[in-house]
Amino acid sequence: MRRSALLLMFGALVLFGVAAGDGGRAEAASPAPYVDFDRHQSHAALSSGSASGVVVTKTKTGGVVRLAEGRTGGTLTSKVYGTSFPFDTLVPSWNARTPSGTWLTVEVRVRDRETGWSRWFSAGQWASGSDTIKRQSVAGQSTTRWALDTDVLQSKGRVFADAYQYRLTLKTKKSGATPRVRSVSFANSDSYRHGTSLGHSSDRGAWGRNLAVPQRSQMIYPDGGEVWCSPTSLSMVMAYWSQKQGVAGWNRSVPTVAGGTYDHTYKGNGNWPFNVAYASSAGLDGDVSRFGSLAQAEEWVEAGVPVIASLSWGQGQLSGAPIPSSAGHLLVIRGFTPSGDVIVNDPAASSNSGVQRTYKRSEFYAAWMRGSGGVVYLVRPVGWQKPSQTYASGSW
Template sequence: MVFPSARRTPSRLAVVLLIAAPLAAAAPLATAARPAATAPLAAAQVAAPAAITSSAGTSHASPAVVVQRAGAVTPRVQTTRWSSNAELATGLRNGSLISNGSLQFAARPMGSASLRDPYGSGRSVRYDYARWTSPWVAPGFDATNLIASWNARVPAGTYLRIDARTKSATAASSWDTLAVWGFTVESIHRYSGEAQTDDLNKLNTDTLVSQGTSRMRQWQLRVTLMRRSGTTATPRLDSIGAVAANFTTRTAATSPTSMRATSERAVPKFSQMIHTGHYPQWDAGGEAWCSPTSTAMVLRYYGRGPSPEHYAWTGERDGQVDHAARYTYDHNYQGTGNWPFNTAYAGQYSTDAFVTRLLNLRDAERFIRAGIPVVVSIAFARGGLDGSPLTSTPGHLVVITGFAADGRVIVNDPSAATNAGVRRVYRRDQFERAWLGGSGGVAYVIRPPGRALPGDSPRW
């Protein structure tokens, strides 16, 4: 059995945007640590990337992938986040204010514009907008890729747009749209940006990847808050950040375990396969729902997630899985495996959730000791993971729930046929190879308030 990829190339018609300018045209690049104010939105535009014609996205098996091999340049990862009044105050605000640790609309927005949802009715709707722009961030190495993630509360009629730009040693990129994100379709049909291959970088669904020999010396994020004009609702941005790295996949010698005894977290067990064929409009049904199923397991571990009345519409056993698939679905990518869309979903339920890259399983062991199971992205060829329900997979998400004393990895694998078969114990060498070689150590970190991260690290 070859498992459907959680990171596949969508097949869809091009979406032609009915505009002649981007949603938020940027002013010339500022050279100071803080950006110059950007130009206002044009009057009649679309809540979409700054391309006139959208084209099919690309899978993570991209020519731009940079493989980090043993003996090559030292692997580097740097995560930077803004999640408090003081941290958010370091950014430039236009029509927005900071209150109680969240960014929201000020009394007077930055402006308004007529916008349309490219996956909705097609009609234009008037929106007010406000903005926050981060300081420039220098990770301290030449990064090849950047993954942004955020937590926000977005009531009906509101949404966010996330943009990024970078500087190389000699040039600065344009702003690239990473995501247009809302929780319900009453706000927006959430979607990732297009490839946007016009200059230094390209977007690979949720990962901004440098092109050619260009490298990211600095990076910057911009968040645009949107709400329907004439309303007082406001999205509240609780955190925003990104992880930069100088690899997207890599090979390395198997890490020695730091465990002295078996440690396992009692994470509930959900099989995606019992949802096979459910709601095929969201990534063909449960057989492709490894990411939202894994996210749902971790939320339930903390006693979080939607209440039964909020997924009663599914009429299904473990309906929270169907709920997670519905509200993580990326209408551009046409899948539920968008990494930051999953952490943004988790953030709806009073958790701090973000995407990062971990260097190896020793990092994951630190999280398990801290009481934080992690969702990780793996890939392997036939015979690459003994005991897996899958023969092979180009992309799959599982939950690391613990470690045996000898370093073997205890996992909740949603590809099992039943809930009872979800718990698996995998060889350390095979699992680490599948994780680092499949995604470069991508992990979802999801934790409730009061659950401390495992000490200081540039990776979290």
């Protein structure tokens, strides 16, 4: 992430008294969006590329990519997707199931506006279990103009692309077993505009709403819990949907989710697409996207969907936080107070009972934009109604 550019931008916004897109009432006219989120899940979309050794079958909710009969490997290369504005940052995510003996890789390349197509960058090899391969991202992927750091493809300097293309590779070691990919998503954005106002005025429909997300602390686990913010947040959201939908299998312990999201190259559990892919392997839908305002998060909470957000803050920058600072931390937005402050489940609390907290709206927004430029996990049941496009600004 371009943290130095983002911090400079934040300083300018504060200097000129701009509300920085936090969803309050005093917003300027809506500027052009800087996030272009694409989700490819329909049979037509998944079938529009070129396939070798794989087939795309129709389902009630769209399409599924799987290996052709008798094949142990195959690829699907998508068509070229242009974006509505030049971008310098891309975050992939996918929804899939990988039975024992199977795995997949997701690759992406971008069309640089000056030099043409980049090389293919790998988002890693992935399987929901650990009995077949080591789930891992790929280190050392860099050119003079682009680099993929674990889960984010980012340009170097003021370099922009105007299109992307993805490639799925499916593999199996077991006859008759195949990965099944039901969606591939990409959050493309202009990082120089992360944190700038989207002109959203909150409709306050979520103010006073607090979703019943179970409280779980990462800190009660001695063997790695201090770095388990992402799987703990995901475990809480999966447990919420388990209670709401009556699906017992979605209620999984923090250590179980941590084991299912571990990246053997990154040596941690914070790989964004690996987390939503894990939720999808249990039967939920999940995407990594990027928001620019709390008004957008409010729309999802109003739709009954808790939002997992990525933050960072320094000493004194997030009042009431259970830890004094963090260079990168994930938590769950579960609601808003009647005055619009943010109600969260913060897994860094020392016990389960202290997980629910309330953060000042302006402080939370600054930490969110500073930490990740507004990155979110959107995990919900398949077919769950999304908010309207009124506040989307390209983010869903």
